[in-house]
Amino acid sequence: MELRHLRYVVAVAESLNFREASRKLHVSQPSLSVQIKQLEDEVGVRLFDRSKRHVEITRGGEVFLTTAREVLSMLERSSSTARQAQQGEVGTIRIGFVPTASVAIVPRLLEEIKTQLPLVEVELKEWPEATQISELQSGALDIGISHREKLSDRLESMLLLRERLILALPKHHQAARKKAVNFDDVRDDLLLIPRKDLYPTLHKMIIGTFVAGGVRPNRTQAIEHLQTAIALTAANAGFAFVPESADKLWPQEVIFRPLDAGVPRFETVALWLRGSADPLIRRILEILRQIYAKPDSLARRES
Amino acid sequence: MELRHLRYVVAVAESLNFREASRKLHVSQPSLSVQIKQLEDEVGVRLFDRSKRHVEITRGGEVFLTTAREVLSMLERSSSTARQAQQGEVGTIRIGFVPTASVAIVPRLLEEIKTQLPLVEVELKEWPEATQISELQSGALDIGISHREKLSDRLESMLLLRERLILALPKHHQAARKKAVNFDDVRDDLLLIPRKDLYPTLHKMIIGTFVAGGVRPNRTQAIEHLQTAIALTAANAGFAFVPESADKLWPQEVIFRPLDAGVPRFETVALWLRGSADPLIRRILEILRQIYAKPDSLARRES
DNA sequence: TAAAAATACTCCATAGGTATTTTAT
């Protein structure tokens, strides 16, 4: 069976007349007859009844015609959608993100994709940094949103966000009236610190900040998620160190203050396979660049 | 574009290796390369990226592959469904019926089609007798369920049901205690008679019965539907002449009695285009024959 | 350099053409 047969069946069904159909197809009537017969032999069913002076379609012919029409119209569209896909206008993009990006990056990105590339499907994966890196390399992920770490040289990255790490304190904490807080202000409070396996970069920076300040926290408590740390802070159970963008989460019972001893910077980056020519990936990176490119050129640092 | 191209794309996408794919397809590697290139030229998109040592599929190739797979599997199934359709196992049958058949015939027929030919779709048309006959002849209807009338000789028929025409009386009518009723019993009651245009055969038989009895009804009222006639009878507004099968409609307030002066017979028939070889029509007629064939051979009368 | 795809060419299978026969009204 070849597409020619389908085209011929459709033409014959439309005219119910072999000669007329053959003219429309720009072939001779005998050629058309031969091809239809060939198809009937292959399908095992008489598609047209020519026993009378006029041609009529059989039941089997009718159902075959339906699929033939469907197939032909699918293939007609296929070229243009394939070209669209090649432009990155259509397709499915798999984006991974770390939990800290769920507030600061993901909603805005999804919104932009929706408006700029309405035909593109997004598959979101909330995965830790290490998982993202291995899945990017295996090809199971297209773009990762993560924090800068020593990268495999098979990956490229783009800085999206550079934010301050600030202290989250209970509203009625004594240090709340100060503009900036120092280590002594929280010496005796419980430090709510996100789990190292789930937030490796954040964890490392928090520890690093204390080490750099020459102090170490008296009491710490490992927490599974940043939201929990802030919720517990609101409940006056302790304090936390969080990226600035987290202040959107619970403004009521929690206040946010910078550390006066110098504010650590916390970076969020996009990652992708080095040299990827995938047009859809390039389009999404272009969107990220649009959103996060800053005039001071700080946020635009592509390796 | 030909189906060959689709098969080749699928094979290459499966192995991501031209030589291996060519072996699976039983063609040489150069032939495969040429055909893929040809398709890429036609579609206007590079489907596979062969710039590296290994082959990978492009975004455009991915979406083309999806339709290619879909098309091929549709066509694989198409032959067997076409053969099924040719056996009358699949397809759509258009059945017309007169209102009087809606209780006596249609429900049972639909049930049998559902169990014996589960893949067949039924399109039901509630059409008067004359419409059925013209639509059968134009090919817009497959089978009609109607009442015997002088038929066009382009149609064939099969007797399905031969029932008595009986009187529907209000429960408390004086004649209700009698086993059979005569004309005098209803002389002064209002005869509820279905409209001639909608129920031509029934109308004619009712009038004919009175004429044969040498009487004519004093008061008559044209009614749009049989159900209305019976409902009005229940409300003591008059009486009606109905096919026996109508007694299933309102048993509570209405009683049914034969006419003692001889009971007219009312026939329901199936109609179809003479000599139709359509396998689905034959299957449905076979089902009707199963249901309505009677041992006394009265109901089995095919012209 | 080796493994893979692309190119060059040759060949033949088959789609399609022309002439004619068969079939149904």
Added chain:
DNA sequence: ATAAAATACCTATGGAGTATTTTTA
């Protein structure tokens, strides 16, 4: 008698083969 499809036979396009070159890791 005639209009339509089927059959017979021939032609030539193009798909596929073999031999070879190009490319990339």
